[in-house]
Amino acid sequence: MSDQEISLAAGRHYLAIPGPSVMPDRVLNAMHVAAPNIYTGPLLDMMDGLVADLKAVARTKHHVAIYVSNGHGGWEASLVNTVAPGEKVLVLVNGMFGQGWANHAMGLGLDVEIMDFGKRAAWDFDKISARLSVDQGQIKAILCAHVDTSTSYKNDLQRLREVMDGVGHDALLLADCIASMGCDRFEMDAWGVDVAISSSQKGLMTPPGLGLVWFNDKAAERQKSLKQVSPYWNWVPRANPEGFYQYFNGTAPTHHLLGLREALTMLVHEEGMENAWARHETLARAVWAACGVWGQGGPVEMQVPDAVDRGHAVTGVSIGAPSGTTLRDWLSENMGVTLGIGLGIVPPNDPEWHGHFRIGHMGHVNAHMVLGTLGAIDTGLKALGIPHGDGALTAASRICAGQA
Ligand SMILES: Cc1ncc(COP(=O)(O)O)c(C=O)c1O
Known part of the structure; x- marks a missing residue:
């Protein structure tokens, strides 16, 4: 038996960034x-x-x-x-x-x-x-x-x-x-x-x-x-x-x-375009629901306060430096999912740059990919001891189930 730590990242890596997006097989x-x-x-x-x-x-x-x-x-x-x-x-x-x-x-x-x-x-x-x-x-x-x-x-x-x-x-x-x-x-x-x-x-x-x-x-x-x-x-x-x-x-x-x-x-x-737009909207709402719950018990905050002003393909999040970068790195290494970097909120040479990330949910993306990403983030918040509200996945599942 090896004494190496196990990793849960084996399997197909998921690039959950706002483009380039996942290409269908x-x-x-x-x-x-x-x-x-x-x-x-x-x-x-x-x-x-x-x-x-x-x-x-x-x-x-x-x-x-x-x-x-x-x-x-x-x-x-x-x-x-x-x-x-x-x-x-x-x-x-x-x-x-x-x-x-x-x-x-x-x-x-x-x-x-x-x-x-x-x-x-x-x-x-x-x-x-x-x-x-x-x-x-x-x-x-x-x-x-x-x-x-x-x-x-x-x-x-x-x-x-x-x-x-x-x-x-x-x-x-x-x-x-x-x-x-x-x-x-x-x-x-x-x-x-x-x-x-x-x-x-x-x-x-x-x-x-x-x-x-x-x-x-x-x-x-x-x-x-x-x-x-x-x-x-x-x-x-x-x-x-x-x-x-x-x-x-x-x-x-x-x-x-x-x-x-x-x-x-x-x-x-x-x-069909109508269905594709509706799929993106529902998946976006699932992401927002999760972010909203995390934010009730910690520093997670969406960049766009009002849902009506949010795009359906990407969600910008702030979490405070250096947690954004720490979380992104941890997810890549341990969960097999890579989130987008924070872009343009503060300059890259500002230490606060590490307080932002973005979740891409565009293109060839479905409920299990989004729920998986949210589950991975939830795991990362726990593993890294970043305070957060509990129940984010339940809130997101309700959206996907059409119950919220
Ligand atoms: C809204 C928007 N405009 C312009 C660009 C630039 O596109 P590209 O990087 O393909 O040149 C991007 C890239 O992410 C974008 O998201």
Whole structure:
């Protein structure tokens, strides 16, 4: 007999972070093929259906462009197709990704105005309305995150559109849906979003590497007025290709496309968007119920106080330094589950950085994965002697059982 301590971490490790998310075996298997023909055959034939399904995910009848990129590429694509250097954009910020997009816009030479609502507050629509109502048409686009993955705030895009219309503002509405697409309800056309951005590695359950930009006719018209658009990021040939090679402005990301095809079959055709959104909502509520109970007897606190403002794909939690990092490390080593780091709440060189973590519950995730993660956290709190309320798992199970 070995005198080594036993570990309960053997078995399949679970990366419970807010992206990249778990990839279904079906997606991985669909990619496990020899190089497909890029001149003719099934890969080319599947593109019409793939594009139609991407539009179904974003609930739009308009256009979509696919890029070989991550989400940052999507940010860049959306901006170079809608605004010219020197033009003004207004960025609504309540987390690190909103700020990151603003920085990106500055790097492209845009005149960036930021409305920062902090890291523990929803947007203040009165302030937004007041700002827009005095604008003389300088603001060409409003940039914002639907869900900011750093804080887990979900922002009300529908209301933003109402406010813009209410004051008669003509700016384009650009929404970063990188964390929310496929997880939280998103209705691009019905909500009046002009440009939506996402990427493959979160709710779309495919490896990182594809940036996605949906745009409507108003945004397409705006692009026509620009003097110059970067040839690589130009969305026109990608959305209206004359040949397969034009979709990607170069070699196609063949295996990503095969993976995405399978993921969209699962999401759009088998589960359906309404069911997928409902699944994410229930699982999110289970996470919140557990966090709420833990918080009754100790330092656990969700980043977003009001449930109506929380995204359904990720939950940001604070627990006090150094417990966040200690708990994350302990869970990885002893339970076989890795939680997301705290992001953007305090700078990484601040000791308080170790007081935050995030639970990812996006994409290919079901009740046993979420309940297992909550059970692992509950175990970690006990093993590490971190004070917490008891009964978190019962509260979460009640949500999954439809009893709360
Ligand atoms: C809301 C949001 N925006 C933008 C990004 C950046 O995406 P990427 O890391 O794929 O470039 C992320 C990544 O996590 C995100 O969550």
